[in-house]
Amino acid sequence: MDLKDKKRGATSISKLFVENYLYWTSVGLTSVAYSSFFVTELFSGKNIPAATKLYGICETFYFLSQLIGNPFFGEFSDYFGRKNTFLIILGASSMNWFILSTARTSTIIIISRILHGFCDSNPQTISSYLSDLTKQDDFAKKMGILHGVGGIGMVSGLIIAFFLSWFGFTNQHMFMVSSSVSFLNGLFVYLFLPESKEMTNSKTKFNWARANPVGSIKFIFKNKKFKSLIVILILDIIGGTCSVVLLQFYLQMKYHFSDTKIYVLLFEASIFQIFSMAVLLKLSIKKRGNKQTLVDAFLAQALFNFLSIVLTDGWMFFLIVPLVYQFVAFSVIQSFFRTLVPKDDQGILFGSLQLTANFANAISKYIYPVGFSYTSKRYHFPEAPFIFATLSSILGFIITSKIDEKDYFKRVRKKETLISF
Template sequence: MSDQPVEPAGRQWTHAFRFIFIAAVINAVSFGIMIPVLPNLIKEFTGGDTAAASEWNVVFATVWGLMQLFCGPILGMLSDRFGRRPILLISLAGLAIDFLFMALAPTLAWLFVGRVINGLTAASFSTANAYVADVTPPDQRAKAFGWMGSAFSFGFLVGPALGGFLGDIDLRLPFFVAAGLTAINWLYGFFVLPESLPVERRVAKFDWRRANPVGSLVFLRSHRDLLGLASIGFLFQLAHTVLPSIFVLYTGYRYGWTPGFMGLTMMGTGLAGVLVQMLLIGPVVARIGERGALLLGAMAGAIGFAIYGFAPNGWVYIAGIPVFALMNFLQPGLQGLMTRRVGPSAQGQLQGANQSLQGIASVIGPIVFGLTFAWSIRHSGVMHQPGLAIYLASSLLVLAFLLALKMGRAPETVRAPA
């Protein structure tokens, strides 16, 4: 079996890409709905204690990250062996169940169970990325990954605004709506979405030696440049966990924002991201290349986070959104460079390895950022820096930028690591 990617004839790949893009948009909207309300639901269970809610948020996010750490590589290998479509269906089913647990949970323990189920099965975005690599020619992947990023941003454009509006009515209502949208997406995947990985391009057998976090790291080490790029991705994912970890509690504490206004702010952030991903990434990457996009995204993210952490009022925070939106150049550039380094039968394994690193980031990030935020507001008399956790995220992206200067060059040929 050849390790060289097989490019679809003509523009056939654009039709296949539309299928997965629609699925990604629906998934992102349903995911975005819960973001402005889940921390407030946790806060309700803790009797209104913001610091305690932040600490419980750490527990939830850490457990979810641990599930991703161990299950991400397994799901990635399964998608290389059996195809992308069945793994997407499993992932969407787990997400729908999680939303129902959130909607009906009488205690924090029930919320915890739902997060565990979701963590065990969550592979929708990583499998979607493998799907994109299957159907997209290498020279079009940065643009395609930019569009996939816009699907996620569209989720932040519509989802949080809808979730905040519904959450102002009833904190449980957004989760019922999210569960319904996810169920619709599952039906779309079952009846409409075609398989992207032909039988002849799948791996011959499932390899347990690689379907674990250690095996994933060995896979990434098989090519020095791939490991360096994965390190950049890890720093990005780690920094990226700061806002999911503390945004709702941070903006509520510092600026007094309501769930509805938080949702509108996320909507504005999502709109800026969509504009960047749909209008700028294609032509800009064509001019500055994938490495240039990677460097631009890392530096813009570092500056954007610095503005968010410094902002003494909500309007300064909002003014930082256009700068922060340019961080959306990072992931398409990074994914474009990484997928060029492996063949078609290893794209799922690559995305599973990336998801494993994301799992590690999801374990470490909420602990570092959530506890840092809790400490900063509990000791505001000692050091009044509620944005301290966001400053840490900014520093991580500065490190990512410096690493990208060295590791972000495009490979001369595509090969599949052993």
């Protein structure tokens, strides 16, 4: 790549940061409002377990639809380009939040989540875009910075949502604001974000054989080294999903946390996540390597899930330390996979990884809420999902400890390690 292309690549990545920032701002705007919507609007604050169960059902449909959408948009971005993919994704996101701002029935909510789930492939497209423009050694580090920027976006969304709620905005109003941000993000991409695929050898044929869940699964299992990484990825998702799905409901039910307290906790977590992803990840990879960084992330994940069970009300805000560090795992796992796939197949690679992650998410986001909300005269143990998540994290730690980092980072892009389908 000559100097001109390097400068162009740096400019493109900086604009990608803006897209990522706006995407996560829209997520931050709805992070509390979406969960609260089920409790306050649909069940009038009277039945948190029922609200949790419906939330789990909606999110299960969301992630099941992603099982179809992820490989499709992975192959779509390899053939039609990253920019066009971004435009479709952001347009669908804007439409989803607009529909939810007017929704009054569970049927409309589920349909909206299915449509959004099919099109919501922004994280994998960002990974593909960044992969087009970065060297192997820089990918995980820049992904860390990108996640840090996303954390800033999340904080911005939380702050905006907090002040909007302070001035009397309802959850539906938050959805409308998020819809507007997604629309503006799409406009920014259309006007300013260049196409990264122009710097690589574009594909000449859209491969329908792998633009579907079955073909995507065949793609990721074609290389033997993928198998242990797939197990690690699934365990990371199962261990980490519990905090994302249940923490807010758990704190509301057990300690009667108000929305304001939830905002403060998520704000603290986002601030620490910025530092963790933008600074700690880079330092950890440099000093300890990719494998040990992943091991540390699993330990942090297990610690968070365990502490969620034993800590009392006043100590809950200290959960942010292990909560934020566990999120470095996915970036590191992606860097392991990336060494084994040709550059023109990065889109379908990250689409396949996202499919796998969302398969684990779909299971977790149904099992965890159902287990959490289950009550009977003899049995009610809302901490049970956190115990299961702790065991998953420990198993991930054990398997990660046994892989050899040299198998992935010492033979980068040699013919015997590249795969195609």
